[in-house]
Amino acid sequence: MNAAASLGMSAQAQTVGVMTALGESGLRVLDYGDEAGPDSRGLFQQRTSWGTLAQRMDPTASAILFFTRLQAVAGWEQMTPSAAAHAVQNNTDPDHYTEYFDAATAIVAALSGGAAPGGGCSVSADAMTLAQQIMTAHAEGRFTTLVGSDQPDHLPEIQAIANGQSLPDCGIDVGILQVMVVALNNFSSVGVSDINRLCTGQSLGAGATSSHNVDGGGHAVDFYSLNGAAISGADSDSLRLIGLIDPMMPKGSRVGQSDCRTNAGTSVTLANLSQFPDSCNHLHVDNAFAK
Structure with a gap:
């Protein structure tokens, strides 16, 4: 596998x-x-x-x-x-x-923690349950969010959902929560840099048209590390995660870093995810266009 x-x-x-x-x-x-x-x-x-x-x-x-x-x-x-x-x-x-x-x-x-061909996935479909699982992993030191001088923390978005709160412009797509839980089920540690940019007031990259921002935000997640190592979208851990989530994602969902994989001489064969170019310091997954 x-x-x-x-x-x-x-x-x-x-x-x-x-x-x-x-x-x-x-x-x-x-x-x-x-x-x-x-x-x-x-x-x-x-x-x-x-x-x-x-x-x-x-x-x-x-x-x-x-x-x-x-x-x-x-x-x-x-x-x-x-x-x-x-x-x-x-x-x-x-x-x-x-x-x-x-x-x-x-x-x-x-x-694979539940991801199987044909879209099967044994992770929960309940947003609160998924968020609580992520927060448990955070308490264990297995889930981190990237925070810096120009990088606000996205962990409160997950914590609010885990607490049963519904905050304006701070929601997270259930499919995106599932992607994070699948990552936690298959890697020793997971690092996330971006989720709902409306919640944090960010406007990066595609700006208002980004799946981090559109339709209330929270329809995308950016991973910056897996198994404690930085990822590029073309490394073996990124490729493994892409392979795990592709069967469970609705048609029309997307994964970034296609140019990074091309430049690295790698490629992926996907059934559901479409690909687009993006910067090579993370792995972007979105569910924004699967509605």
């Missing part, structure tokens, strides 16, 4: 990968092949043409080999999961992996 996320691939791709490994090896790194492929090795039973023995026997390296080939399959997202896997593996039976799909879906959902 991390290998797919590092390539900017979605939970849909992660599920295909887990399903394939279940069907090939039972999620075991096998040091032997079979009659059809005596030189097959590893999680995906990859043959010598795939890479070195060391690569095929390494879970991360072999998974990257698999997902790199999956990326090259045109239209794989529209195929059945087993057909997509078959296009990569070139196995005899195109339906061989179908029986493993439900188990793979459950595994990905459990390990």
Whole structure:
């Protein structure tokens, strides 16, 4: 799953990968092949043409080999999961992996904190509950907001919702609260720099047209750090978060930093999120255009 996320691939791709490994090896790194492929090795039973023995026997390296080939399959997202896997593996039976799909879906959902293909998400849909979870993480030192001389604190916006208060121009879209909770479910620490700029009186970047400001504000979140490290929108943690939230976001939602990823030589394949350029010192996610 991390290998797919590092390539900017979605939970849909992660599920295909887990399903394939279940069907090939039972999620075991096998040091032997079979009659059809005596030189097959590893999680995906990859043959010598795939890479070195060391690569095929390494879970991360072999998974990257698999997902790199999956990326090259045109239209794989529209195929059945087993057909997509078959296009990569070139196995005899195109339906061989179908029986493993439900188990793979459950595994990905459990390990990603609830985000699963098809928009499934086990995080709460209640704004107060979500805000309380974020404030608990803040008390534990796992959630921080960026504060500086020209950077007002956005934590009070979350605290107000956690307290059941409805303050004018200080609301936060439930979908944005869910994105923050999914991030907390999957990273040891999360840092946020911007949420509702109407609440703090900011007018940056796109100004009044920003999803931080329009329609009462609070329809976007900017992450500045994940796992205690600064992010750019093109780093592996940013790519992993994008892959986690894409299936749960409504069509028309957006993620920034497309130019940062292009300049870094990375890309993401997305089902729901559209992309736009933005500065490379954070990761922007918005729900403003999904209404």
